[in-house]
Amino acid sequence: MISDKIKALAVIGFFLPAFLLAQPISSDFFASVVHVGDGDSIRVTRGRQRIEIRLASIDAPELQQVLGPECKSMLARRVLGQRVMVHPITTDRYRRNVADISIGNENINRYMVRNGCAWAYPVHLHDRQMIGLERLARAEKRGVWQLAERDRVPPWRFRQRSH
DSSP: OHHHHHHHHHHHHHHHHHHHHHHHOOOEEEEEEEEEEEEEEEEETTTTEEEEEETTTTTTTTTTTTTTHHHHHHHHHHHEEEEEEEEEEOOTTTTEEEEEEEEETHHHHHHHHHSSSSEEEEGGGOOHHHHHHHHHHHHTGGGGGGGGGGOOOOOOHHHHHHH
């Protein structure tokens, strides 16, 4: 009986740190951007902790799409190596923190939409300003909005077609 308790405590002790690290972060924090995955996902470090972030309210072209690599580069030029403020909102099905990111007073999520490198993501839209910023980028033919309509496929539709 005692050995069962010891085994149970050992299992809990082994898995508890990993479980705690995987928990969503609920309060704002500063972090350094160490990797840009694509136009709407980054990895940051906070102390020794590495945190995967999905930029909230936006959906950038996939890397296999027209302008996908360029939009990744735009985000990287703006944030890679920078200290950013992370404003967590929720977690996604991949256990990434979904967050708004800012440098000073500039919201990076809005920056990506305003420059035509991301759509306002209608399925997970929490920032209504994204709609107006997308309209502005479209009117000014920035980023994806300069493409012919056949090449301007929203990423969520592109992912559906790819599966």
